[in-house]
Amino acid sequence: MDKSTSATPSLFAPARRIKVLLPLPLAGAYDYGVPDGFEVSPGDFVEVPLSGRMLIGVAWDGDPDPDGVPDHKLRAIETVLPLPPLPAASRQFVDRLSAYTLAAPGSVLRMAMSSPKALEPPTVRTVYTAAEDIPNDMRWTGARRRVHAVAVDHPPLSATDLAREAGVSPGVVKSMAEAGGLAPLRLPDRQNFEAPDPTFQGPDLSAVQAEIATGLIDHVKAQSFNVTLLDGVTGSGKTEVYFEAVAAAIAIGRPVLVLLPEIALSAQWLERFEARFGIRPAEWHSDLPPGSRRRTWRAVIEGRVPVLVGARSALHLPFQDLGLIVVDEEHDGSFKQEEGVIYHARDMAVLRAQGAGCPIVLASATPSLESLTNAETGRYETAKLKERHGPANLPDVSLVDLRKDPPPRQRWISPPLQDALEETLAAGEQALLFLNRRGYAPLTLCRTCGHRIECPTCDAWLVEHRFGRRLECHHCGYVTRTPDACPECGDTDSLVACGPGVERLYEEALAILPDARIEIVTSDTLQGPLAAAAFVDRMTSGEVNLIIGTQIVAKGYHFPLLTLVGIVDADLGLAGGDLRAAERTFQLLNQVSGRAGRSGRPGRVLLQTANPGAPVLQAIASGDRDGFYAQEAEMRKNGGWPPFGKLAALIVSGENEGQVERTAGDLARAAPRADGLRVLGPAPPPLALLRGRYRRRLLLKAGKEISLQRVLSDWLSRVRPPNAVRIQVDIDPYSFM
Numbered sequence: 001m002d003k004s005t006s007a008t009p010s011l012f013a014p015a016r017r018i019k020v021l022l023p024l025p026l027a028g029a030y031d032y033g034v035p036d037g038f039e040v041s042p043g044d045f046v047e048v049p050l051s052g053r054m055l056i057g058v059a060w061d062g063d064p065d066p067d068g069v070p071d072h073k074l075r076a077i078e079t080v081l082p083l084p085p086l087p088a089a090s091r092q093f094v095d096r097l098s099a100y101t102l103a104a105p106g107s108v109l110r111m112a113m114s115s116p117k118a119l120e121p122p123t124v125r126t127v128y129t130a131a132e133d134i135p136n137d138m139r140w141t142g143a144r145r146r147v148h149a150v151a152v153d154h155p156p157l158s159a160t161d162l163a164r165e166a167g168v169s170p171g172v173v174k175s176m177a178e179a180g181g182l183a184p185l186r187l188p189d190r191q192n193f194e195a196p197d198p199t200f201q202g203p204d205l206s207a208v209q210a211e212i213a214t215g216l217i218d219h220v221k222a223q224s225f226n227v228t229l230l231d232g233v234t235g236s237g238k239t240e241v242y243f244e245a246v247a248a249a250i251a252i253g254r255p256v257l258v259l260l261p262e263i264a265l266s267a268q269w270l271e272r273f274e275a276r277f278g279i280r281p282a283e284w285h286s287d288l289p290p291g292s293r294r295r296t297w298r299a300v301i302e303g304r305v306p307v308l309v310g311a312r313s314a315l316h317l318p319f320q321d322l323g324l325i326v327v328d329e330e331h332d333g334s335f336k337q338e339e340g341v342i343y344h345a346r347d348m349a350v351l352r353a354q355g356a357g358c359p360i361v362l363a364s365a366t367p368s369l370e371s372l373t374n375a376e377t378g379r380y381e382t383a384k385l386k387e388r389h390g391p392a393n394l395p396d397v398s399l400v401d402l403r404k405d406p407p408p409r410q411r412w413i414s415p416p417l418q419d420a421l422e423e424t425l426a427a428g429e430q431a432l433l434f435l436n437r438r439g440y441a442p443l444t445l446c447r448t449c450g451h452r453i454e455c456p457t458c459d460a461w462l463v464e465h466r467f468g469r470r471l472e473c474h475h476c477g478y479v480t481r482t483p484d485a486c487p488e489c490g491d492t493d494s495l496v497a498c499g500p501g502v503e504r505l506y507e508e509a510l511a512i513l514p515d516a517r518i519e520i521v522t523s524d525t526l527q528g529p530l531a532a533a534a535f536v537d538r539m540t541s542g543e544v545n546l547i548i549g550t551q552i553v554a555k556g557y558h559f560p561l562l563t564l565v566g567i568v569d570a571d572l573g574l575a576g577g578d579l580r581a582a583e584r585t586f587q588l589l590n591q592v593s594g595r596a597g598r599s600g601r602p603g604r605v606l607l608q609t610a611n612p613g614a615p616v617l618q619a620i621a622s623g624d625r626d627g628f629y630a631q632e633a634e635m636r637k638n639g640g641w642p643p644f645g646k647l648a649a650l651i652v653s654g655e656n657e658g659q660v661e662r663t664a665g666d667l668a669r670a671a672p673r674a675d676g677l678r679v680l681g682p683a684p685p686p687l688a689l690l691r692g693r694y695r696r697r698l699l700l701k702a703g704k705e706i707s708l709q710r711v712l713s714d715w716l717s718r719v720r721p722p723n724a725v726r727i728q729v730d731i732d733p734y735s736f737m
């Protein structure tokens with residue numbers, strides 16, 4: 001079925017019209033004419049002219065406006081692309097996400113069309129096999145003999161792969177093919193995703209696990225919308241349990257979407273999936289090369305992907321008839337997209353499941369207060385796993401009071417933590433030192449003049465990365481060589497590093513634990529799935545016995561011999577003091593702690609703090625999670641904060657500070673006034689300058705019953721910012737930086 005058609009648009013005035021949404025930040029879908037002989041339905045990918053350019057958009061739902069553009073001015077659809085339509089559920093999702101976030105629908109559509117190349121017809125690639133009848137006059141060189149041997153042994157390979165395997169240059173392959181020694185085959189550049197085998201290897205579930213699994217399977221079989229909060233301590237078998245639901249969806253032939261934070265690094269998750277289902281799932285994340293993105297996107301829209309695991313952007317893939325969505329580590333902050341279209345992938349995944357009419361599982365050991373509250377009010381079902389599976393117990397957590405047991409000057413490991421590290425390593429076990437700070441030191445200061453080295457375009461200090469001999473801005477990525485002299489007073493040897501980062505901790509650990517085999521694990525060192533897999537191997541083989549890592553090691557990893565977790569600065573996350581600081585700290589510390597003692601050998605966690613009385617730390621130490629959440633909920637309820645009230649942020653930004661100030665002032669003057677509404681600000685956020693743009697923020701607080709979107713649209717319609725000033729809407733903000 002080739003739907004590709006084209007016409008010369010200007011010769012006639014088309015009578016029929018259809019809406020077309022373009023992947024651009026425009027107010028909405030535009031009307032286009034449908035030339036005679038064209039069949040266009042909502043969802044079709046079409047090529048249309050816009051201001052002198054040809055663009056690909058999607059024929060959209062809704063009635064065109066016959067009184068809008070007169071017929072003779074109406075531009076016509078040029079081509080209908082030979083692709084399956086963007087499914088109705090995807091289109092509805094675009095509209096709903098746009099309505100919820102107040103982002104332009106075209107900007108949302110753009111996320112669904114994230115692989116433009118996938119819209120083009122699949123290309124053909126050439127692969128080679130050994131020729132059956134090699135001409136007698138072909139000259140046999142050593143290189144050609146090696147190519148021949150590889151070609152005989154392997155399935156057909158591309159010139160590049162064949163050359164690599166044979167250790168020759170691709171030119172050898174090409175010339176050998178021309179000489180008739182290799183036979184070229186033309187294959188469509190298309191990826192097949194094998195069907196996972198749902199019966200491959202299920203574990204024997206415990207009674208509680210089995211009961212929960214049965215419940216989830218029933219929801220999958222029923223194929224109706226339902227949200228289950230799978231709330232279980234770390235290591236309790238949440239993954240095993242939701243795998244059963246995945247198996248059920250595979251069995252009825254419905255695609256499954258699993259969202260994970262930091263998917264690129266979830267090497268262990270992929271291995272477990274493979275062990276359970278016999279094959280690897282499709283993947284979707286920012287580290288994927290463009291070719292894989294193109295093939296995967298294409299396979300999704302053609303309905304050929306049974307299970308896909310991805311980061312938040314996978315939510316926008318054009319799945320038809322989704323059978324199940326899983327959001328693992330649902331509380332994780334990385335599900336919130338903070339740039340472009342600002343949205344929370346967990347919340348939007350619930351919306352997506354609702355549109356698809358399928359169940360969704362939210363899994364976490366420390367659910368968000370949002371999800372817990374929804375579970376409490378009965379909007380979500382709850383399934384609880386309270387114990388670790390098998391012989392493993394939750395680790396023993398204790399606080400180290402830094403006021404009583406301080407580390408030596410300019411050091412960060414206290415004597416009790418040092419003792420514990422020595423014991424652990426001596427016992428042949430592994431340890432993790434957790435410090436959520438990349439680099440060597442968060443601040444470089446001049447001892448002579450007091451100057452602090454700052455980012456030229458952000459309100460932030462530059463972080464020293466000593467091993468790379470550079471200073472880096474962790475907000476905008478600005479990098480500069482570490483100077484020898486103070487940039488302010490010119491004094492040499494006067495710059496000092498203040499505070500610790502993982503690199504500095506590494507130096508310290510090396511000095512006090514001479515036998516430790518240490519590895520630093522941060523987003524700087526673990527770039528991509530291969531690096532992550534190699535790290536896992538080094539841990540499993542024992543090549544490494546002490547990890548010094550940031551939050552990147554807090555998630556998902558399962559190392560049987562890891563029995564000690566030392567949290568170097570448990571107070572770090574509480575400093576900013578935003579709405580969710582305590583909740584986030586609790587979740588992070590709990591998750592890091594959960595790396596210890598995961599299989600039989602008892603684990604322990606030491607938290608270094610100068611505030612041992614802080615409720616979060618008390619809750620972590622005593623394991624009183626529910627008490628902590630109850631207290632947190634109480635505080636939010638009293639203040640009318642989410643999830644008991646609604647909150648939105650308006651961020652005004654621009655390169656001209658005066659213009660930004662004035663726009664923020666205009667917004668304040670135009671602020672909505674009504675019962676149940678409160679506007680806070682404008683105020684400069686901590687990052688009042690970011691990437692060279694000045695910023696001001698206003699917050700809108702509203703009661704649960706109020707439609708934030710309506711109030712905001714109305715408010716924004718009353719303010720006309722200059723072109724160079726941007727106002728971003730953040731519904732339910734998580735970042736207050």
Ligand code: ADP
Nearest residue numbers: 203204205206233234235236237238239240389
């Ligand atoms: P969670 O996702 O809650 O952290 P996992 O599913 O990762 O927990 O389980 C923790 C460990 O226990 C894993 O190694 C897993 O394979 C194992 N496990 C959990 N449940 C079972 C079971 N019923 N049978 C065998 N192993 C299990």
Ligand code: ZN
Nearest residue numbers: 455458473476
């Ligand atoms: Zn910067």
